Amino acid sequence: MNVKSLAVLVAAIVLAGAWVGQGQADNEVVFPMPPGPLYVKECGSCHTAYAPGLLPARSWQKMMNELDNHFGEDASLDEPERLAILRMLTDHAADNPNANMLMRRIAASIPRDAAPQRITETRLFAFQHDEVPAHIWKRAKIGSKANCGACHTRANEGRYPEREVRIPK
């Protein structure tokens, strides 16, 4: 084998590796997030700015109509912000036309007549977290299943891949 064909072979292997790596990235738990600072500012103050792709549009529509009693709290917004955020949520919801494979799986797992409000009650959440024992959830730095960012270090960017998980002691 001459040097030139060796170089071609090496390049082919590198490219194939990159392609396989890309394939794995497609299967990672990563959701597109709404652009601009508004979503994280308004929806990420009290809790993680959950990725809109975790629930279908009908869930977000119901939630955004009940913000004055948002899981028992007043999370009301001025109308322009409420409408802007509702649009961001539906545009990036699990059942939006541009949804990735993961979001489609989430959308398909939720009965058509249901509009779940708690992400933790969806089947995907239960499936992805079934190996996390109860005592871990009770750790001071976690404390709540709503506290995604405690372990998912880039949750506010819609990123939940397993390799970015750091469970606090």
Added chain:
Amino acid sequence: MTAPAWATTPQQILDSLVEQARAVQPGFTASVARGEQFYRAKQTGGKEADSCASCHTDNPKAEGKHIKTHKAIEALAPSVNKQRFTDAAHVEKWFRRNCREVLGRVCTPQEKADFTIYVLSVK
């Protein structure tokens, strides 16, 4: 000369709250001591949080924690967090939400002015 909207200072927000308080109580002056008492007081009539300190801790310079979600809340005092009290709409929004949560009603302009002068005084 009017300061641009993005250059609101904590002092300007305090001045505006004092002005609103004077509209309902002529001669009102904000009090750090009353504000501190209000910040720490256990309230009734609200929901799960029963004082400002429930989430913001006894020390406005400390990082707080949402009592239900456990998400970290950045420190309230502008002496350690320069973002605080620089956006009047943001301040109003959180008074509205948190007063309903803790007291079950909106806060009076006097309470808001006292609260603010206290939090601004913590160095």
